[in-house]
Amino acid sequence: MDSSGALHVVMFPWLAMGHLIPFLELSKRLAQKGHRVSFVSTPRNIKRLPQISPDLSPLINFVSLPLPHIDTLPENAEASIDIPAQKSQSLKMAYDGLEAPLTTFLQNSVPNWIIFDFAAYWLPEVAAKLGVPCVYLSLSNAASLGFMGPPSSLLGNEETVLTIEDITVSPKWVPFPSCVVFRPHELVKIMEGIGENESGVSDAQRIGLAIQGSDVVALRTSVDFEPEWINLLHDLYKKTVIPIGLLPPLVQDVENEGDAKWVEIKEWLDKHERESIVYVALGSEAILSREELNELALGLEKSKLPFFWVLRKPPGSTVDESAMLPKGFEDRTRGRGIVYMSWAPQVRILAHPSVGGFLTHCGWNSVIEGLGFGRALVLLPVMNEQGLNARLLEGKKVGLEIPRNERDGSFTSDSVAESVRVVMVEKEGEPFRTKAKEMKEVFGDRNLNDRYVDGFFRYLEEHRSPDGTSS
Template identity: 30%
Template sequence: MKETIVLYPTPAMGHLVSIVELSKLILHHYPHQFSVTILLTTGLLDTPATTSYTNRISQTHPSIVFHRFPPLCNPPSLEPTPNYSLTAIAFEFIRLNNPNVLQALQTISETSIIRAFIIDFFCTSALHVASNLSIPTYYFFTSGAAALAAFLYFPTIHAQTTQSFKGLATTDLHFPGLPPIRASRLPEPVLDRADKAYLDFLYFTAHLPKAKGIIVNTFELLEPTAIKAVTSGLCVPDAPTPPVYYIGPLIADPDDRTGEGGHAGAHECLSWLDTQPSQSVVFLCFGSQGTFSVAQMKEIASGLEKSGQRFLWVVRSPPVEDHIKHFFEPENPDLDLLLPEGFLARIKGRGLVVKSWAPQVEVLNHDSVGGFVTHCGWNSVLEAVCAGVPMVAWPLYAEQHMNKAVLVEDLKLAMPIEQSEDGFVSSAEVETRLRALMASSEGKESRQRSREMKEKAWVAWSDGGSSLVAFSKLTEIWRQG
């Protein structure tokens, strides 16, 4: 029988891209030993962007097989309640797909030996499904070692208080291997103990040590402090920490996402960058779900204009009350309504605003780009690191505040944006940070450190590099069965 690796991602774009890159890595090194199948839910979490992406991967990488589950007969309601948020609904949707996971694993096992089942952190509910079939199950952690350290330690933090973290706004929490994190800056699912999502998150983190191993998209020279904390057992004080394999950086292949969603701005922005001086442009992009109010966008625009810096800014539509519509429907932001009157005319030549999406990897690697204002999503962080581009850290959601703390305080690869408690940033702060990044001695030092880290990223996957060694150890286990 042939041998196969089965992967099960959360179908959000950032998680899906990372799983695909891991699949490509496995097939690149073992094209004749392993086949790869990626399990995908159908329904609630599908978006035009993810559907377009998986269709493109199927065409360009036919050796990656997508196994789509049938739709659920009774999917959860999309109407959130005070104690049942949209996040909790998404977690419930994934849990309700467990029978589909079981059916898929049993079907695949009829013709193949499953050497490993690799699940996303948010797919933890499938862990016992594979365990009952005696299939070795691993986590693929799509963020970095700092977030892993915090998540492993979260059950300990949970036991230290009975209050909701959103009520501990000024309290600093201490996770092994991380700078102090303000309680209110934790990922949204854990802020309110009354929300079902909190219990789900606690369940996920408590089960991390129960896997055969944890695969992490980072590399040792990028996050040595957090990795040391995990390795020494500080993050799971009452149980053994499973083997952890740091095999990053895995970043998106630009060819797989070119023209995502049909956005014409992709080629426009690259052509515009060709006309700009070397290292002169600040790139502002906040991920597939990073949105701002109209008031915040106007502040950003004002700060950009006053800074005098050249810039490329990706603008998404502001959030609306109908969160479901915003998440699932293609957007077409009206720049004339969202930006200050006359802004586009005044910055013409010095700045460019594109709608919704830009080819981020290609932009970051363009010679004209000298800085990156980012939400600190882990894929974006790795893409900037691999391009050697210094960052301004503007976290918005999920574990991004943790990533910011490490980037700013430990690695000094980023400058912080100062945010009010509700996350708002003034135009003066935008202006100050952009000037500091592009024209100060501190920015120059950050740029030099970023170039040095870029070299370390490539060393990780060279002969004898830490990521190649870790990947070889992992796959040797699979090959031995």
């Protein structure tokens, strides 16, 4: 800590926009308090980040470390949006190659704290050798982590390791009734997605080692939303666990992004009645099969409701987006629905009063954005822990999951249409709409969430000794 009392904090996020942006948001909050931040990532990812306001830029130093070359990665691939999902382990192997240059940077800068992401499982050991305390910042909710269990379960070196049977029921370490479980089809997809692990360290092992080696575990969540799961993590981890709030985005924070696109989109949204449109977006990495895309499209058509669907082809795909849709779909829904085939300003769209619901893949970033504006959710989890998120959200009565075949994960256009209509307009969906509006006071309240962040910063300020080590 310098003579003014300001901290120097190093941020080291995973190479995905859904991780880089929340880490940057936390960096901005630190800078607003007068603390210095070194934000470490690769050249292309740093260029992708939104501009920092002039009053904060002197306190946030972007440290660019070239990503090591890996033969199995496409040229210039530096983030998950640059690669198909099956290349994710190659990206992690390249990320692991940043250990040496990052260590050199840390040796030369000697920060007060390091805040790191799940993939950098090796960083706590580096930090310990340098005498620098570190925080593992999880961008998942507490329920997902609670389901995974203690580090010993994630590392597979104790009796607490999960079996296949365990994964489709609530684990033995969860002491309260819970519907947060995986479905059989999700487990199959996860196992297929693992494939050959080039990096030699699984995601579960990375998370387990990150938790085990950190001084503190910080969570992007709120006691106001999932107190029971946060309390469980205190018991499972046997160390300090701090919820930092939900870091809700402000519309004004993104007002300069894609202004020309927004004018066109807003003009269409303005023509519709209040809360009449369902916004559909499945993230930049979630991939549906051709059959799933067809059923989703036909379900939106059958719902008879206005929709705004952001549809982007997967990384590496050469298929034209229009060719992925059912024949004649756009003609039949013209005027009522839009299929938008490029980047769209999601926060601005969700904030528009004509949007009433959000059909989402249940990525935690998107959930936070949707509930931050009180939008009831139609849940269609696709990958990773999204199924756990869907069960949590349905259990909290803020969304309804589209029914699927438990074994193969298939769903029908009728189930899509029915789920959308229930959440948007049917009487039986009123509890979802009411609860989602209530959650706006938790997910979207900047003052409430700032209090969480302030508490986290106080911890960072207090739990350190003058020589830069934790007390």
